[in-house]
Amino acid sequence: MENSVLLKLVEELAQKLDGEFEASLGTPVLKIKGARTTEALQAARNFSGTPCEFLHDLTAVDYPDRNEIEVVYHLTSLRGPQMIRIKAVVDRNNPVIDTAVRIWPGADFMERECFDLMGVKFNGHPDLRRILLWDDFEGHPLRKDYVTPSVEERKRLRIMQPGE
Amino acid sequence: MLRTDEIQINIGPQHPSTHGVFRMLANLDGEVVTKVESKVGYLHRGMEKLAESRTYPQFIPYTDRLDYLAAIAANIGYVQTVEKLMGVEIPERAEYLRVIFFELQRIASHLIAAGTNSSDLGGMTPFLYAMADRERILDMFEMTIGGRLTVNLPRIGGIIEPPEEFWPALKKFVDDLPGMIDEFNGIITGNEIFQARTKGVGVLSKELAEGLSITGPVLRASGVKWDVRKNAPYGIYDRFDFEVPTGENGDCFDRFVVRLREMEESGKIIRQAMRDIPEGPTFAKVAKVVKPPVGEIFHRVEGVRGEIAYYVVSDGSTKPYRLRLRGGSFINIQMLHHVVPGWKFADLIAILASLDIVLPECDR
Amino acid sequence: MGDIASGLIFLVFALLTVFSAYLVVSSKNIVHSALFLALTFVGVAALYVLMNADFLAAVQLLVYGGAVAIMIVFGVMLTLRSGNAQNSNLDSRNALAGAIVSLLTFATLGLVVFTTEPWRKTVDLSATGTTTGDISWLMLTKYVVPFEVAAVLLLVAMVGAIILAKGVNDSK
Amino acid sequence: MPQFGSDIFLLIANWIRGLFGANTYAADVVMDIVKFIMIYVVLVLAVMVFVMLERKVCAWMQLRVGPNRLGPRGWGQIIGDMIKLMGKEDFRPDNVDKWPWALAPMFFLGITIMVFAVLPFGRGMVPVDLDLGIFYILAISALSVLPVVTAGWASNNKYSLLGGMRSVAQMISYEIPLVFSLLGVVMITQTFKTSAIVEAQQHVWFVLLQPIGFVVYVIAAMAEINRAPFDLIEAESEFGCGYFTEYSGLRFGLFYLAEYANLFLISAVAATVFLGGWQGPFLPGWLWFAIKVLFMVFLIMWFRWTFPRFRVDQLMHFGWKVLLPLSLANIVLTGVGIYVYQLIFPGIGG
Structure with a gap:
């Protein structure tokens, strides 16, 4: 079965990159340190037999109790049904990770969104700006400790400041 | 060579051909676009954040609002994700009904895509034809649940059973579908001007499409034979016999034609589903309080505008710890930056039209 | 009236x-x-x-x-x-010069007009009875050479304009 | 002999002239004023009908009903549209170039109205029967680029400016095939006079003798007045509304009026030059003219509601590389045809 090949490949990769490996509902999950992301992505892209060369999704999950943010990459393929999930763990106080734009130009918007909503900084991203929220928005709303402003506060925000 | 100044022109957020509040900042050298920057986020509602404070079933109506032209696609994607996370098996009949409704929604949405594509190129009439045809699908939705645009049909564990009069209407629609597509081929696809405007315009190469994570009809128009329904089947899609239409050149014309052919294939799927659908209940037994186990799930369905994927992180409570929505539009938009420069301003409109984005899905 | x-x-x-x-x-x-x-x-x-x-x-x-x-x-x-x-x-600071040039031009034109005898020349050719007919008749008979020369001149000007706009290097 | 019914307008004209007796000069002046007013009245009425017709035709093409609330079968909408346009606020944005901006729509309409002076609306119903008829039409309509580009520039809006830029390129390019397409007919009739051209079509319409000319004329004329599929100037999916983006109220109404007046104009010229003008059996001449104009208007609306829009460079290519050679070939063919005709029937023509 193709899936077992993939599981084995990911397991080997996990050992090589001192990451953790698990299989969650049949999907191989590779959890690594943020610094090894590019290596992991490149390796997953070039898996022999079952390459996961299509960056399906890029997002991040906030774990304030562990003081970690996981940047989650879902890699799939356009040749077969394989899919792996790579979780890159970064420090919550200083979330910095290397960009994937050099591997997939399509990571551009997804990384910008991740930066916008989760505050993860992507090293080497050509144009890392907020994308969905406005430029002078404060905070990163998808973090668990983000306090949604009250209605009054939001009304105040909606009024354009002079000079905008 | 005479040197000319560029002008920077704002297209949107209110503009007839951006289909919503999408804004592009285009640099024009005469008629030629030298650079385009897309600005999204005007419709950002923080869906992913909202999901964290809603229970699982409460979030279903939000997925309607994700892509207002293909509400059922997002609905079904979401409920399937949660079911997969919980390990719920739904009855056969419900699976078939989901396929029928999903494909009907795909046809409805592609009709709009084809119509607006034409109207963006100046041909208003096909748009109205498309609307008239789509009306019949919306009527069927209305019969079933009362809603027309944001239908909210599926539930976790099943789907609403359509009423008696739904089936003859569906049969008639599926029988008329080839005629409708012929009509479209006659009025738009075969039109000389339409072909001149779209053939060879905005070519998206196979490599670029893959690198840009593009999915859906746009990817297929670039010649990649990839359809989740076929290649990584979910639900009961492996039971149906259908083609995955692909284009050859990846130009606007191919993107248009791929959509038309997908409608035909959807018609085929519906016909097979109508033939095979068993009798029985449409709801599985699911606990009143949906409480998935701790875990993570990434589930993708072949949405109308690209793959819709949900990544749900559950901490065992009634609310998702984190819910990530991946819509086709948001990622497909990136194509504009890479493809548009060098084309004429009118081509920019044609390319955007052929991309068929829906802004709520993009901004979430 | x-x-x-x-x-x-x-x-x-x-x-x-x-x-x-x-x-x-x-x-x-x-x-x-x-x-x-x-x-x-x-x-x-x-x-x-x-x-x-x-x-x-x-x-x-x-x-x-x-x-x-x-x-x-x-x-x-x-x-x-x-x-x-x-x-x-x-x-323009050269208003005076401009005025002098304009006046001279005007004077020259006036001189030409008034020294031509008779200065209100009317064509009595009237081959066709309409001004258009007369003009076309004259153009294709008496003035055919100047007419064609003007046409060639315009063609040259047009080619020149195209070359100027397109750039010489581009056209090679 | 003028018959009652067919030449009712001539009878009225003669009656007015009769009121002045021997004072022909006063009669001329009064008749000129009457003619001017009549042109205006006919124009406005025609435009009102066309606007309504456009909505009805487009509704019919698009499987819709169209306006159906006001008046019988919705035809009261004509009045409603007009009142709405007049009742709107005349909004002038800041930073427009005031005078050019304000005058452009008036000049646009004025230029169009001027052209109507030479059209034969029926037998003996040419307001001013100029020797130069056709040439006059072309000369005056050449001016109509100027208000468009002025409006585009003076609006101080990039959409308008781009629309204006396109208008110059488009209208000037298509003017050339337009002129040449009419030249074939002029060669056959050997006159620019519109009334004479209509007389010459007593037996055979020029659309049969000049099919290429007719086709080129219709296409070029549609481009000249910016009707779809050549409506790049106001391509709403690209530029919002092109050169009149910044206009509202009655000023917009003037553009609107002028646009439909132009539609009337090209249909009327087509009817006059190619479709035999007022010539036709049984019915009075002016009615024949109206029918032919309506037919042309319907044809052009049909094009509008079925075709997508060209791209700007395709439009240029089409104009310069297809229409212009076609119209030139048509002239050569016509010349050869006339020569051959004269060889076979010597002594006919000049």
Whole structure:
């Protein structure tokens, strides 16, 4: 079965990159340190037999109790049904990770969104700006400790400041 | 060579051909676009954040609002994700009904895509034809649940059973579908001007499409034979016999034609589903309080505008710890930056039209 | 009564032409100058009509009003840097020189007109009975060589314009 | 002999002239004024009908009903549209170039109205029967580029400016095939006079003798007045509304009026030059003219509601590389045809 090949490949990769490996509902999950992301992505892209060369999704999950943010990459393929999930763990106080734009130009918007909503900084991203929220928005709303402003506060925000 | 100044022109957020509040900042050298920057986020509602404070079933109506032209696609994607996370098996009949409704929604949405594509190129009439045809699908939705645009049909564990009069209407629609597509081929696809405007315009190469994570009809128009329904089947899609239409050149014309052919294939799927659908209940037994186990799930369905994927992180409570929505539009938009420069301003409109984005899905 | 009316009409159009010609040089906004120039051309066409030169009037409208004026307006509008249209017409310090040149030109033209005998030359060829017919007759018989020479000249000018616009290197 | 019914307008004209007795000069002046007013009245009425017709035709093409609330079968909408346009606020944005902006719509309409002076609306119903008829039409309509580009520039809006830029390129390019397409007919009739051209079509319409000319004329004329599929100037999916983006109220109404007046104009010229003008059996001449104009208007609306829009460079290519050679070939063919005709029937023609 193709899936077992993939599981084995990911397991080997996990050992090589001192990451953790698990299989969650049949999907191989590779959890690594943020610094090894590019290596992991490149390796997953070039898996022999079952390459996961299509960056399906890029997002991040906030774990304030562990003081970690996981940047989650879902890699799939356009040749077969394989899919792996790579979780890159970064420090919550200083979330910095290397960009994937050099591997997939399509990571551009997804990384910008991740930066916008989760505050993860992507090293080497050509144009890392907020994308969905406005430029002078404060905070990163998808973090668990983000306090949604009250209605009054939001009304105040909606009024354009002079000079905008 | 005479040197000319560029002008920077704002297209949107209110503009007839951006289909919503999408804004592009285009640099024009005469008629030629030298650079385009897309600005999204005007419709950002923080869906992913909202999901964290809603229970699982409460979030279903939000997925309607994700892509207002293909509400059922997002609905079904979401409920399937949660079911997969919980390990719920739904009855056969419900699976078939989901396929029928999903494909009907795909046809409805592609009709709009084809119509607006034409109207963006100046041909208003096909748009109205498309609307008239789509009306019949919306009527069927209305019969079933009362809603027309944001239908909210599926539930976790099943789907609403359509009423008696739904089936003859569906049969008639599926029988008329080839005629409708012929009509479209006659009025738009075969039109000389339409072909001149779209053939060879905005070519998206196979490599670029893959690198840009593009999915859906746009990817297929670039010649990649990839359809989740076929290649990584979910639900009961492996039971149906259908083609995955692909284009050859990846130009606007191919993107248009791929959509038309997908409608035909959807018609085929519906016909097979109508033939095979068993009798029985449409709801599985699911606990009143949906409480998935701790875990993570990434589930993708072949949405109308690209793959819709949900990544749900559950901490065992009634609310998702984190819910990530991946819509086709948001990622497909990136194509504009890479493809548009060098084309004429009118081509920019044609390319955007052929991309068929829906802004709520993009901004979430 | 008819003479008075035509005299009045002449006066109106003559004033319009002269006044808009004046505004061409005095307007502060160069686009307005260009537009007034177009108006001047139209006024001249109207004067031609009053002189029974209806073909000439139509040509004046077609060529000067429909093409030359538009090219000038278009060129001025597009080469203008945005924002300073209000004060874009350069205030020439050579007003005196300009006046002298204009006067000399006017005097020369006047001299030519009045020394030609008879100065109100009317064509009595009337091969066809209409001005158009006469002009075409003359053009294709007596003046066929100048006509063709002008055509060749225009062709050369057109080729030159294309080369200027496209650039020599590009065309190789 | 003028018959009652067919030449009712001539009878009225003669009656008015009769009121002045021997004073022909006063009669001429009064008749000129009457003619001018009549042109205007006919124009406005025609435009009102066309606007309504456009909505009805487009509704019919698009499987819709169209306006159906006001008046019988919705035809009261004509009045409603007009009142709405007049009742709107005349909104002038800041930073427009005031005078050019304000005058452009008036000049646009004025130029169009001027052309109507030479059209034969029926037998003996040419307001001013100029020797130069056709040439006059072309000369005057050449001017109509100027208000468009002025409006585009003066609006101080990039959409408008781009629309204006396109208008110059488009209208000037298509003017050339337009002129040449009419030249074939002029060669056959050897006159520019519109009334004479209509007389010459007593036996055979020129659409049969000049099919290429007719096709080129219709296409070029549609481009000249910016009707779809050549409506790049106001391509709403690209530029919002092109050169009249910044206009509202009655000024917009003037553009609107002028646009439909132009539609009337090209249909009327087509009817006059190619479709035999007022010639036709049984019915009075002016009615024949109206029918032919309506037919042309319907044809052009049909094109509008079925075709997508060209791209700007395709439009240029089509104009310069297809229409212009076609119209030139048509002239050569016509010349050869006339020569051959004269060889076979010597002594006919000049």
